[in-house]
Amino acid sequence: MLKNLPQLEADPLWGLLNKFHADQRENKIDLLVGVYRDESGKTPVMQVVQDAEQRLVDKAESKAYKQLSGNTKFNAQIAQFLLGDSKKIDTQCTIQTVGGSGALRVLADFITYLSPNAVIWNTDPGYINHRPIMEAAGLKVEKFRWQQKHGELDLDACFTDLSKAKAGDIILLHGCCHNPTGIDPTLKQWQALADYCKRSAVIPFIDMAYQGFGDNPEDDAAGLRLFINQLDLVLVAASCSKNMGLYCERTGAAMVVTDNTQQLENIRTVLERITRANYSMPPEHGAAIASLLFDDKKAWFDELSTCRNRIVNVRQSLGAVFRELNAPLSVQIISQQKGMFSLLPLTAEQMVILREEFAIYGTANGRINVAGLQTSQIRTLAEALISIIKS
Ligand SMILES: Cc1ncc(COP(=O)(O)O)c(C=O)c1O
Known part of the structure; x- marks a missing residue:
């Protein structure tokens, strides 16, 4: 049976993530995987989830x-x-x-x-x-x-x-x-x-x-x-x-x-x-x-709104820097989009340049996870993008 085993390429997203982890540059930026990140770059367990887990442990109902x-x-x-x-x-x-x-x-x-x-x-x-x-x-x-x-x-x-x-x-x-x-x-x-x-x-x-x-x-x-x-x-x-x-x-x-x-x-x-x-x-x-x-939706919604507001703020801050740097409209539009993801108007080759020259990791099709950006990295991304587009 195993003689029929095909030689498949590793999942491209996880392959890039491995590259990111092997990258020794201190200023590297991970905008790859679709998970929410807070300002410190962590994907925290919500407090409401931790509280719920504690209550489940305390109750210790059956696992039937x-x-x-x-x-x-x-x-x-x-x-x-x-x-x-x-x-x-x-x-x-x-x-x-x-x-x-x-x-x-x-x-x-x-x-x-x-x-x-x-x-x-x-x-x-x-x-x-x-x-x-x-x-x-x-x-x-x-x-x-x-x-x-x-x-x-x-x-x-x-x-x-x-x-x-x-x-x-x-x-x-x-x-x-x-x-x-x-x-x-x-x-x-x-x-x-x-x-x-x-x-x-x-x-x-x-x-x-x-x-x-x-x-x-x-x-x-x-x-x-x-x-x-x-x-x-x-x-x-x-x-x-x-x-x-x-x-x-x-x-x-x-x-x-x-x-x-x-x-x-x-x-x-x-x-x-x-x-x-x-x-x-x-x-x-x-x-x-x-x-x-x-x-208890209220407590959950409060924490959820913290995540959402962070994403909205990152988009707005990006938009402000894009305007200041006179970025093309195709880039400025990112500030109006919704949720964690946007597609950069870059080719696969340009995404390689973004990765190799600027240590910024997005997927080959140009997708970035906006929630992966920390405030201090916003200008770095904006400048890298504009530099690549202009050259
Ligand atoms: C559009 C879309 N649908 C479905 C999923 C799958 O979600 P889950 O992790 O719950 O399987 C994702 C996860 O990234 C997604 O982006």
Whole structure:
């Protein structure tokens, strides 16, 4: 069997991270991996999470198996968090998953199970793991352009590419804080995308990995809720990795919202059948923590807003330095984008120069994690960028 083992290249992101760790320069800057960092460069465990963990230890409940759907209280709470006061709370089925990635995969398997010829329409550029997850589930993936024009998403480009989608295909959208571009639709544009789905019978699949990292948890869910309230079938993958800082606890949820309420129980059975044949049931610890955070949203939201405000402040400070240095508009726009990521307008070769000459590490496609920047590094990045663009 092993004679068939292919010689695969190491994951490019982790390969670059290894390079970063081996780099001896003291002034090196890591803007690679998508984790939140505070001003000191740490990815802290939130205080509310530490308190919740202490309470769980004190209670020391059983480790006996939970449901196949995971922690049912967590499922109800995350559904509420996603949907707010939408009436569709009564017409959804939510199961806990192994992080947001697990939710993406379970829903991809769900699509394959029900509609194997459906094509997934993925934003270009898009989240690096969307295509592999969808393809691993046996689905075909096509792309549509996701880019900025006059400071906003260029919907004409989206719809031109999407004109090739057929009824029953799936459009994979980012609920907020688009990864890697930071370009989010306005509410009007969400409406235009929802109208497109209605008109073309294309099914929306919304990946909500950063709720609370853009504007605030409510506003970040506005596009998702608009879709849910207007369309009769929406798939949602949610992650607690960023907004609760639960990364390695692998906590997320897969949700199917449908007007066909008679099918809800069947949907649950199919989703559970999918997870049963994979990892059986998700890990409890992260969901138990998340559930306690949902119980006391105020304390959690306070800490979440500290993370969000830091990202917003970094973007604003970058914007101020860009203006001072008369940077091109393609660079200045970074200050208006949302969430942790932005794409630098640099080629792969220029990203190598950024790394080798300036010790600043972003991914080959130009993605940087804005939350990785410390205040003292803002000017360094701005000057390096402008120098590379000008030369
Ligand atoms: C857009 C997007 N979706 C999903 C995920 C996966 O999140 P998780 O770590 O919860 O699997 C990420 C993580 O970076 C992401 O950026």
